[in-house]
Amino acid sequence: MAQTSAAFRRNMRGFDGCISLSEIISALSYALDLTEGAVHGHALRSCLLGMRIAEEVKLPSDQTSSLYFALLLKDIGCSRSASRMSQILAGDDRAARAAVNFEDWSRPHKPSLSTLKLLWSQVLPDAGRVVRAARSFKNGITRYQSFERLSPRYDRGASILNELGMGPIAAEAVRSVDERWDGSGYPDSLKGEQIPLLARICAIAQHLDLVSAAAGAQSAIDTLEERSGTWFDPQLVRIAGSLHRRGALWNNCSPADAEQDTRQAVLDLDSGKRHQLESSQIDRICEAFADVVDAKSHFTFRHSQGVADAAFGIAQAMGLAADRAQLVRRAALLHDIGKLGVANAILDKKSQLSAEEWKAVYEHPRITRRILERVAPFREMAVIAGEHHEKLDGSGYPDHLKGPDLSVESRIVAVADVYAALSEDRPYRAGIELDETLSIMSKLIPVQLDADCFEALVSVVSSRREIASVHAPQVANATLGYPFKNRGFKDTAFESAL
Template identity: 35%
Template structure:
């Protein structure tokens, strides 16, 4: 499995950008603008690539659509530091991306406060540049969709200029003003051109194969981002992964195969980042329109994971956790013969863990009631009978594993 650091950065960025729902390029635009400013400053290519990665990941601490709304509609707001601290916590514990953690930590810190906080001068400048272009993108966001951006460039530049000194380092403001003078600076933010810019930045980067241990750490990082979406889903992905591994072990899987199953389960709900908070936390039945939104999440998971070299099989295992043996599942309406054991295991693990957790509309279910639900789904040919039988034989253990108790 050839997942290198750049694949990891892009995958996290793709996941986090889903939180924007209809605007999925915020991170990339921030990275692009940071690079263009760095060029004006004469910073070398390695620094440009560092800033591009920092731009892609600067909001990795944001899982909530409510918080994303603040990010793209307010210049400064109370508690902006919270998602910076979350992002720092996510990255600093993962060695391949730990070098980006300090930039993420301080990317909403005012320039005038950096010295008092004793931030490393290089980190301070990099973080402040990300802060600056992040706010530029927030100011520009209302104008991307109707293609009126060029009509508002002057007011955006003026707003940034007015915050020279206290909010942004003066020389960084000057670099932004120089970089953003040509129309090309703004036109390249068009969704049609962003993929090519990203490809250009990834060209000639060094590559290395990741170990399964590294990939499990990476998948756990993704799971933490997803599970932060709502307190009702706290540790859901991690619980599903633990239970899927346990069920896989009982089914005779072992070694790398078991690790890959766990990785797929950890990342099965990436697409839920695109679901609005209020829908996930709804206390009533979904309307047809709301159910249609919910049904998009597993396909979004597939689209993100399938881009990673070597993840093609895992992408399917993760994305097929709402397929049913009777052919009425989603998003592919697969027949039973086309649904692999791994997908069947993740489906049962997902159902079991979700029912064992509290939700806005119900209390956690006891294990016996969860098993009754699974038996009903088995009778309707929705879930695999052998996997359900395994749950029945190890019911108490499954509950403990799903909820994180030591077995």
Template identity: 40%
Template sequence: MYQSRFSVFDQNDSFDKSRLSEILGAFSYALDLTEGQTAGHSIRACWIGTQIAMALGMKGEALRDVYYAVLLKDLGCSSNAARVSELFVGDDRKLKRDFKLLGPRPEDLGEYIATAVGADAEADVREQALGNIAENGGAILTEMMATRCERGADIARQLRFSEDVAQAILHLDEHWDGSGLPLGVAGTDIHLGGRIALLAQVADVFYSARGKDAALAEIRNRSGSWLDPQLCALFEKLSDASGFWEELALDDLPEQLWALEPAAQYITVDENYLDDISLAFGRVIDAKSPFTAGHSERVGVIADKIAEKLGMDDRRRRALRRAATLHDVGKLGVSSAILEKPGKLDAEEWQAMQGHAQHTTNILGQIGVMSDMAMIAGSHHERLDGKGYPLGLDERSIGLESRIITVADIYDALTADRPYRSAMSSEKAMEILQGEVGSAVDQRCFAALQAVLEQGLPE
């Protein structure tokens, strides 16, 4: 029985049983949002990668490592979102989606840059961006890919995965012929899990956008350049088998993927592990913007301290802290061009920004052990006077936990730098919050925050 990094328990255990694959699979939809991919991309890629790994004869720990490396290959994807938007002057989610559909030739990249950079920007802004890419593009792209891959590997370690999973994610964008980034390693020096993950990614990106024939053609096209030719031959053989593409399109593919999880006993996702998962995805959320470093964890801490002042019991506080840490997971689905905009948002941009709260509810609602916190976390922009979003709830239907997160979120946002203003002092932030008491801010929660600040927030 595989027990090297996770506890496995039998079905008579009293703890709420949830597969780790189901929990992380639900979070993978947030990664798909960040990359501009169709919902379920990570799950489909994981299914493809697992089929390849099993065909290679991989079992047990080695198979499990490939399974999770492919499912979580995009853990670091949010870390370059703002840079992509800034460098290419546009919607990072669309830019990333279109970038993955490029052919493997250098001239394909050149054509993409010529058409995609600043497509909706003023002529002078577009020219400046093109000039910057011409002069510094190679170094910037290498740096962005290094940040993405290294952060993804680090978060995989935080999620208690092996160094093999971390190394596979680190090598995701390396190419068989050595032309990849950021390390430029080649051939079998690329981690096998990374080679499988890249092939699975290419296959699903083209399958989802253009169909199975396009996916097969692209795998053949990249065999020996981007992709391991032996893996490509194996993929082609697998994809010729009856039912391969039909199964990939099934509505219940996620459930079938959970059943494929190696050593299929339930993994104990206990309270401590749920804390680690929440903090890890808090890092994914905050990497989306250079202005939000540490925001999710700080909101979790502040919310917890407010709840303590209000006499909330330890179990309820722990769940609240996770909800507060994950309150902005839906922002992974918002373009960095909107999140980083220094001026006022127009009506369409504001609508997109407001959508993040519903994304949060939807993502957390898919996770059995976290479903109770979905509405709590997704309601942090609701107001007591009914003028909030996304549902326009009022004081009759906004729970205490959501009221706590609202106060903690506003306070931390006001006391941190934002694209449109510098950080405020604690005193100024509390003055603004005081003015919102009774309309957006709960009086008891505000008073509890005052008491917390008098004692001092933990470092």
């Protein structure tokens, strides 16, 4: 059985919690790999490759840190376009995005054979030939191009880097990572040296890792050189080729290399690792990645923030110490980060999920834990976040833990998650009015959900509703940020599981 958060709390006593920005970002970059459908560790390997090229370029020292974090966070805006990709393809958005990275979409009227194969494999993969052909024709290759061009992922990625305090140079590198040397890229069709140097380095590093992971290092270099002057800066291509021939490019950059070695190599490159984060900075990072998760589907808009607000209120009402309440809030913010590994075709599905689709859903709390526990001071948080679907009677998932295995912090997040999920619109039903939400939850007490946590939730909700009724009677049912509407509800058992 996995070690419970109660055990972790005992084991973590005395831990001073010192942590650097690179330690958190390098760990959470694994979540971004899930969004992109990339091979595990893609962001870390891209970082090593890009920093080695930058060293050869003799990148000014004041830009080195910007490049470092741009390489780790270059995909942070991608979840924003996942739902749109799923709608176009009606297939696995992550698999499609991973494949799209290998194709040249700058010539939509002259598609290559591999491009046509990609369209055929990703558009309605479970449908018959006639239906798939019709959808492919309807979408057209130009839909892929317009999808990327119209997607807000670029601006969103840059915005998040600014929110994290990474600075305008790093933000602009992330925004321009898909620009092409010949002007055929996105989002602004910049050409040549109009493209920021850091973005050009990021583009080459990204390409090298994606292709080498699929077809080997030599293939990555070959395709890089083939696209020199079209996709990529010729001078940077020559530098990458020179590093390759000298055997100075690929160390710790193979998916077969030990994960801890690759990550340690990345951490060793961080010139700012001596700067320890303040508590407010850690909160800001958690909030930023919560936004990344929630952006994946319009049905989960602000879900993580809503769970965090509810969980923090419950923790305070139950008298938890300030540091424990803060821990609960952070765990709640990041509880669904594992959902970045679940296809939008599943998350946005309006009909009943298949057995295979349920398997993917059941796995997301475990993925959440694996991502968060990569950061030593986050290990207790990882357990709490990974237990948000566990129930007191053992009917939850993924480990079917029971009451004695679950700490009060885990119980709080579980109650907050059910409360938020019932209140929100979902693909298969509308959000539920507040009073009905609490009524449904009361039937789960004390068999599945903790009675004390639920009682604290009711007190918080009641208090906030009273405040709302005084200041704005018309929104008295809008508690904890949710628009409680008087709509029907179809399946309480299904919703309580989610």
